[in-house]
Structures are given as structure tokens and as C-alpha cells.
Amino acid sequence: MTRKDITKEELYDLYYNKNMSYLQLSREFGCSISLICKRFKRYGFEPSKNIRTLSKEGKKNPAWISGTIKRHGYVYVKNRTHPFCNAEGYVPEHRLVMEKKLGRHLTQEEIVHHLDFSRTNNNEDNLYLFENKSKHIEYHHLLHNLVGGILNGN
Numbered sequence: 001m002t003r004k005d006i007t008k009e010e011l012y013d014l015y016y017n018k019n020m021s022y023l024q025l026s027r028e029f030g031c032s033i034s035l036i037c038k039r040f041k042r043y044g045f046e047p048s049k050n051i052r053t054l055s056k057e058g059k060k061n062p063a064w065i066s067g068t069i070k071r072h073g074y075v076y077v078k079n080r081t082h083p084f085c086n087a088e089g090y091v092p093e094h095r096l097v098m099e100k101k102l103g104r105h106l107t108q109e110e111i112v113h114h115l116d117f118s119r120t121n122n123n124e125d126n127l128y129l130f131e132n133k134s135k136h137i138e139y140h141h142l143l144h145n146l147v148g149g150i151l152n153g154n
């Protein structure tokens, strides 16, 4: 059974508020992933790239090793069945490592911090979990002020 159409509001809510992946959306609406891509384009939502062009790019990309890509300095792992994978089916590796350590999925609020500030060092000992964004920012400010204080001799 295919549904007549997907409204902009429905798609927006499921994708941005409920963080559904393309795969999950296609199941939700009982249609193909390419139709979801078309609706994204029609409604002007990002991303404009469909899965096919993305995987082509991925193979050309030297950073692409067995389904791993680098974006914004972070390592992303292909995991299309993960409940919080992005539209292209990728999950940040540091979050996956933390989830494995905790034995549960992270909430959307939780932030994983890199203790040595290296975004690619996803060793579990280098990762620290903050319960939310503001706790994480608070930590960064505290550290910044501390280091500034030492440098200024205070």
C-alpha cells in the first residue's frame, strides 16, 4: 500500500524533530527511499544530494575507508539501521563508541566530548559523556578560563 502523498509538515516533523533516517521515513510512508529524496528536494529541505551521488563521492574520497567518512573533522560510520543515523545513513563514530561502552543508545541531548580535543581520537578512554549541551559548553568555558588564568599568571 502506498500513500497518496507526503506533506511537508509530516516530513519536516519526522526528519527534524524525530530524527528519522531516510530508511525509517521510507518505511513510515511505505514508499521508496528515492521518493523520500524527491520530496526533500521538492520541499527544499537539505540534503539535496541523494544516496547514489553520495556513495559515488564517498568512493572518490581518500578518507573513505570501509564505509567511514570524515565530516567537519569527525569520523562517521555507515550504519543505516541506527535509530539516530543521519539522512545519509551515517552515525558519528565517537557516539557509537560511547554507546558500546554504556550498552545503550545515547539520547539526542547527550554530548560526547573528546578529552584530548582530537575529533578523530575515538578511543573510549578519550571520550567523556555530558548529559546535555549546556553542561558541555560550561566545561569548555571553565577550561578556557582556567588555562587563560594560568597563562596570565592568576
Ligand SMILES: [Zn+2]
Pocket (backbone or CB within 6 Å): 112, 113, 114, 136, 140
Ligand atoms: Zn567538547
